[in-house]
Amino acid sequence: MTGFLIAGTSSGVGKTTVTLALIAAFRKRGLIVQPFKGGPDFLDTGHQTLASGRPSRNLDTWMLDHESNRAVFASASQGADAVIVEGMMGLFDGKDGASDAGSSAEIARLLQLPVVLVLDAGKSARSIAAVVLGFELFDPQLNIAGVILNRVASDRHFHMLKAAIHSRCATPLLGWLPREPAIAIAERHLGLQTAEEQSAAHNAQRLDTLAQLAETHLDLDALLTLQCGMQFEAFASTPAPAAQVRIGVARDEAFSFYYEDNFDLLRQAGAEIVPFSPLHDRALPPNLDALYLGGGYPELHADSLSDNHLMLMAIRAFAATGKPIYAECGGMIYLGESLRLKDGRSISFAGLLPLTFAMTQRLVRFGYVTVELLHDCLLGPAGTTFRGHSFHHSDVTSDVDRSTLSKAYRISYSLASKQELEGFGTADRNVLASYIHIHFRTNGNIAANFVEAAITARTNTMVTA
Missing domain, CATH: 3.40.50.880 (Class I glutamine amidotransferase (GATase) domain)
Structure with missing residues (x-):
């Protein structure tokens, strides 16, 4: 099954934007997409549920043991053509500074998911290659399968960034998204505004714009080749009993x-x-x-x-x-x-x-x-x-x-x-x-x-x- 984890170099780089764009674009292609969110988050899951038409689920290696996370992942993925997990914070950020416990990296390993790394390129030039290289070298055993650049100023800016990354890094560049106010989700004191706050017409227009941007700027065919390595057959679902x-x-x-x-x-x-x-x-x-x-x-x-x-x-x-x-x-x-x-x-x-x-x-x-x-x-x-x-x-x-x-x-x-x-x-x-x-x-x-x-x-x- 197509599956990968969207990670970031830190919070605020655009993981949610990229995740929603990919969900919207894959659905436009007729695919059934099951979304997940790493960590204790109710706001991103609401937007993912709206974009996918399926309830998004939380994965969390601090609150839940490994077997429970696998069971949630396998059960919710039934009937889907692709699974997309949006990570939390930076890729290696978790419970403490000495390990990846509770991090997106731990979730990727647990569920055998390749990682697509999102970077905010809005104020970057050649130095962005040093960031990508650092993530490659930090844990060579983790499968970072591609990089997506967010908030790129122009096509010319992208080609400069592309040249820098290709000159020093092995990770494939899977595309970019431009600065686009129409796709931004406003924030407030607890995070993003909820999906329920906007009209159906507004949400539909934003998802359509995201899908068009993904088709134009991201290598969707390459992303669809990324495969989840976990064996789903080991997890059988149990039908709910009659309600009491x-x-x-x-x-x-x-x-x-x-x-x-x-x-x-x-x-x-x-x-x-x-x-x-x-x-x-x-x-x-x-x-x-x-x-x-x-x-x-x-x-x-x-x-x-x-x-x-x-x-x-x-x-x-x-x-x-x-x-x-x-x-x-x-x-x-x-x-x-x-x-x-x-x-x-x-x-x-x-x-x-x-x-x-x-x-x-x-x-x-x-x-x-x-x-x-x-x-x-x-x-x-x-x-x-x-x-x-x-x-x-x-x-x-x-x-x-x-x-x-x-x-x-x-x-x-x-x-x-x-x-x-x-x-x-x-x-x-x-x-x-x-x-x-x-x-x-x-x-x-x-x-x-x-x-x-x-x-x-x-x-x-x-x-x-």
């Missing part, structure tokens, strides 16, 4: 930060995933047994979320039944009392948690985490451990009494030698909320525990009705 519970999932412009594998695992545990919009819907879907509210950008839609009084009432009424509600980051903020925006206004939300939140000027507690459950909760019994990550531009403020809240999590941060207690739960423990984005595959029992909590709550509701 219905889990409502908040999905719209305000809430879109989810690991797609979490949904797969919930389905495997017996759940039907039922999307709803806290922004646009006036009521919850019927016959739900649990709610799952992921992260996103509720701060950008705070007024509309707060003004949707019928949905807020429906969320409160659902909680009052004792059925489980699990929320992460932006979903937790939505369940809180209020959010103070950067303009100083305080916006009221559901009020299920006696917490207020405020937007901050910088990222708060960023990085990978390991979580241990201190007591039984919706995700499992005390002592259960799993992994996730934290990245947010908000924090809990202390002007509301939190004495009625339990804290189910002991969180250990990978980038700092510190721990903290978090994982806020209500007194009756049917609501669990945290800033941590959990990858359910880091502990195979999490999804099953949440489904079981939904089944138990439904049974209790029927008994007391």
Whole structure:
């Protein structure tokens, strides 16, 4: 199967642009493309999903063991003609400076993928050859199969760069992309703007432009000869059983930060995933047994979320039944009392948690985490451990009494030698909320525990009705 990993010399060189251009161009040629993103990223995966028409998946060698990464890769690639993995940061950047653990290079080795290296050539001339040569020599065992230059000023500029690279480097040059404002994706405090924020017409036009640029400037035929060496036959997929519970999932412009594998695992545990919009819907879907509210950008839609009084009432009424509600980051903020925006206004939300939140000027507690459950909760019994990550531009403020809240999590941060207690739960423990984005595959029992909590709550509701 055609397959390769798009890597960069660092963050910000244009990996996402090149990845989306290749997905769009291959689809124009009639190919089915399965995208992946290395690391804990929800924004790039959203754009990849839009471009490919297939859910993008995350690969992560810090959160998941090697076998789980291979299984995710093999399962999602079924039915595809080509697989494209977009790496994270620079090719060799990972957990520490002494190894490639947690890096794009480790993912490429694990999945036997050739690497296509993207460089920002916007301010480069002959020195770009030294950069390419350095990557060639840094790890000669890694298969760097080609180079793509991004933000090239002109055809003349490209030929100068090409001459420099050919004079000193062995890696083939697979083309270039010009500076083109029409294909840029705007950024904000957590990264790229989400795919959901632009109109369908705008997204279609941008993807069409990307595909045309790829056909014009990239050697697509050469890229299509690059092959993934992993044996997919060793990984058999298991069909999901009949659904036993219905889990409502908040999905719209305000809430879109989810690991797609979490949904797969919930389905495997017996759940039907039922999307709803806290922004646009006036009521919850019927016959739900649990709610799952992921992260996103509720701060950008705070007024509309707060003004949707019928949905807020429906969320409160659902909680009052004792059925489980699990929320992460932006979903937790939505369940809180209020959010103070950067303009100083305080916006009221559901009020299920006696917490207020405020937007901050910088990222708060960023990085990978390991979580241990201190007591039984919706995700499992005390002592259960799993992994996730934290990245947010908000924090809990202390002007509301939190004495009625339990804290189910002991969180250990990978980038700092510190721990903290978090994982806020209500007194009756049917609501669990945290800033941590959990990858359910880091502990195979999490999804099953949440489904079981939904089944138990439904049974209790029927008994007391």
